[in-house]
Amino acid sequence: MSALAARGVQVRFGAARAVDGVDLEIGSGEIVALVGESGCGKSSLARALLGLVRPSQGTVDCDDRPLDYRRLKEFRRHVQLVLQDPSGSLNPRHTVYEAVAEGLRIHKVPGDERELVAAALSKAGLRPPERFFLRYPHELSGGQLQRVVIAGALVLEPDVLVADEPVSSLDASVRGEILALLLRLRTELGLSLLVVTHDLGLAWNIADRVAVMYLGRIVETGDTAEVLTAPRHPYTKALLSVVPEIARQEPIVLKGETPDPSRIPAGCRFRPRCPAYAAGLPADLADRCEKETLPVLPADRGHHAACVLP
Amino acid sequence: MSLLELRDLSVTYAGDVPAVRGVSLGVAPGEVLGVAGESGCGKSTISNAVLRLLPKSARVGGSVLLDGEDVYEMSFGRLRAVRWATASIVFQGALHSLNAVQTIGRQIAEPILLHEPKTSRKAADLRVGELLEQVGLPARRAKDYPHQLSGGQRQRVMIALALACKPRLLIADEPTTALDVMVQAQVLQLLTGLVKDLGLALVLISHDLSVLGTTCDRVAVMYAGKVVEEGPASVVFDDSRHPYSGALAGAFPRVGDPRFRYAPAGLAGDPPYPGDLPPGCSFHPRCPVAFDRCVSEEVELLDLGAGRRAACLRAGEGS
Ligand SMILES: Nc1ncnc2c1ncn2[C@@H]1O[C@H](COP(=O)(O)OP(=O)(O)OP(=O)(O)O)[C@@H](O)[C@H]1O
Ligand SMILES: Nc1ncnc2c1ncn2[C@@H]1O[C@H](COP(=O)(O)OP(=O)(O)OP(=O)(O)O)[C@@H](O)[C@H]1O
Ligand code: SF4
Ligand code: SF4
Numbered sequence A: 001m002s003a004l005a006a007r008g009v010q011v012r013f014g015a016a017r018a019v020d021g022v023d024l025e026i027g028s029g030e031i032v033a034l035v036g037e038s039g040c041g042k043s044s045l046a047r048a049l050l051g052l053v054r055p056s057q058g059t060v061d062c063d064d065r066p067l068d069y070r071r072l073k074e075f076r077r078h079v080q081l082v083l084q085d086p087s088g089s090l091n092p093r094h095t096v097y098e099a100v101a102e103g104l105r106i107h108k109v110p111g112d113e114r115e116l117v118a119a120a121l122s123k124a125g126l127r128p129p130e131r132f133f134l135r136y137p138h139e140l141s142g143g144q145l146q147r148v149v150i151a152g153a154l155v156l157e158p159d160v161l162v163a164d165e166p167v168s169s170l171d172a173s174v175r176g177e178i179l180a181l182l183l184r185l186r187t188e189l190g191l192s193l194l195v196v197t198h199d200l201g202l203a204w205n206i207a208d209r210v211a212v213m214y215l216g217r218i219v220e221t222g223d224t225a226e227v228l229t230a231p232r233h234p235y236t237k238a239l240l241s242v243v244p245e246i247a248r249q250e251p252i253v254l255k256g257e258t259p260d261p262s263r264i265p266a267g268c269r270f271r272p273r274c275p276a277y278a279a280g281l282p283a284d285l286a287d288r289c290e291k292e293t294l295p296v297l298p299a300d301r302g303h304h305a306a307c308v309l310p
Numbered sequence B: 001m002s003l004l005e006l007r008d009l010s011v012t013y014a015g016d017v018p019a020v021r022g023v024s025l026g027v028a029p030g031e032v033l034g035v036a037g038e039s040g041c042g043k044s045t046i047s048n049a050v051l052r053l054l055p056k057s058a059r060v061g062g063s064v065l066l067d068g069e070d071v072y073e074m075s076f077g078r079l080r081a082v083r084w085a086t087a088s089i090v091f092q093g094a095l096h097s098l099n100a101v102q103t104i105g106r107q108i109a110e111p112i113l114l115h116e117p118k119t120s121r122k123a124a125d126l127r128v129g130e131l132l133e134q135v136g137l138p139a140r141r142a143k144d145y146p147h148q149l150s151g152g153q154r155q156r157v158m159i160a161l162a163l164a165c166k167p168r169l170l171i172a173d174e175p176t177t178a179l180d181v182m183v184q185a186q187v188l189q190l191l192t193g194l195v196k197d198l199g200l201a202l203v204l205i206s207h208d209l210s211v212l213g214t215t216c217d218r219v220a221v222m223y224a225g226k227v228v229e230e231g232p233a234s235v236v237f238d239d240s241r242h243p244y245s246g247a248l249a250g251a252f253p254r255v256g257d258p259r260f261r262y263a264p265a266g267l268a269g270d271p272p273y274p275g276d277l278p279p280g281c282s283f284h285p286r287c288p289v290a291f292d293r294c295v296s297e298e299v300e301l302l303d304l305g306a307g308r309r310a311a312c313l314r315a316g317e318g319s
């Protein structure tokens, strides 16, 4: 069963196809990492999965039922967002208590507010919670701030968390702490998690599966250990080669940045930057790179790559 | 000989905040020195101290030698000439501070026209074009405004700007933080290319040891305003002699290494606030191998041979 799924999702901004046909499932209790360069459409896909933008094509399924956009408020309790920059997503004039209680008030959640807030702070590792109630954001460290943001999401007891670059603004020392917390939330609360990131180390640290996105499409997907140790798509290979920790191989530094989603090339969308194609392929394969429209990769748990190479 | 030499540099901000406490480091032409350490350990303070860009209320001790000349004994005229033409800085987060209503070409030409008043407008424009090509941007992008560029492209512009007056020392403060891995690789490749081609001396500041490990010749690891370990980049990362550099290195997952799978490693505790430092070795409250002497004894950087130094009472024990 899937907790949250994209089925043929397309997100357009004018002529730009920021998300251009994506099938992706997040199973119940599963951690999926969505990786790719800046501008490839990760956040747009995440926003669609959160019901924040409506796909121009395709559907978002929650617990295997299409999302009902007239009942978004209810959906939002099930699927919560954790944003990149904790200092940006907290109001500097609100105490920790107010920041966490806000969701409860918006959703008019019944029960003892103090208890619910305290429970959420504890789950996020801020213990004893009462000590944090009256603190302001400027009195907390970066790691503590990110925990407050996570507590604000947990207080609504969601089934799924979508975290957009949850640790990219944090120091190495704090980063490990927050990732360990996310892993623990899965084990202890059975949460499902979609982590959006350009950090492959993060995927290696916590994700069961990884989906690699390029110019609006998933180009490779599968078990994290398989995709990251035996990548099949030339784009995944290039991404892995520039991770500083893997100094074993010569880096394949791609020229230019993610191309314009309003001008997606015909044939394989990665061809203009593909090192395998540029190095020269047999004529029949090169011809397919130029002309063949590759199918959308399936959302199942297998290892798939959108490339004509075997 | 070192192009930049810091001798026992200390910086104390107003309110008795000792942000840098006795740092000695050097970097030679064609060499890349990395400076690592957690947020607040004093990295940017050092970079600002080099060109006397600290607030007036900050007290500076020790000396900063640029090409053998003490920066703190220079006249203002001399200092102005040295900034840009001998040494320049790519400031932390500066890619967000480009002037939004001026073309990037104008912004790069500005220091050239200011420092070399005899340069004609046309010659300056030509230089701007060359500089842009040097950082991997087509010369025609000089006509673009900052909002027309991506984050990675803006960071390249900041580097072109820093190179405008042909400095021999470049200090890059977190030049790749906030950029994605591919653009980060492009910027690092660009910087190391400049070191090789122009014989530039480069100080690369980053809290990401893994970035430094692959780019630098030597790395200095800072903790609470002091250098706690220094040595060749390849060994500081993989075979550290100070428990802090070891812990910092361990906090970066190595993709493909089973030890990091489902095991994000952190560093327990927070770094101390410089106004409130623990006695003895400042790292002792977080150190997994601390012992009684660490709490009371001052620890100095110890020369370990083979170009390595570490400030730990256990550093002599061997690994
Ligand atoms: N509101 C919008 N209006 C127009 N274009 C948009 C909008 N939001 C995103 N885009 C475009 O859609 C594409 C995908 O953007 P998105 O934010 O999803 O990328 P991302 O993968 O999350 O990048 P990053 O890693 O930088 O956050 C980009 O080309 C972006 O310019
Ligand atoms: N103008 C100032 N006045 C007082 N204290 C300051 C000032 N600038 C910096 N500090 C303090 O000095 C210490 C060192 O700051 P610095 O900016 O050098 O750290 P850093 O290593 O560059 O950190 P980061 O990785 O976050 O950039 C910090 O504790 C900081 O709060
Ligand atoms: S299909 Fe061709 S161009 Fe596309 S990734 Fe594969 S080899 Fe490269
Ligand atoms: S001196 Fe002591 S506390 Fe400091 S790093 Fe060495 S062992 Fe740890």
Ligand SMILES: [Mg+2]
Residues within 6 Å of the ligand: A042, A043, A044, A164
């Ligand atoms: Mg994004």
Ligand SMILES: [Mg+2]
Residues within 6 Å of the ligand: B043, B044, B045, B092, B173
């Ligand atoms: Mg700094």
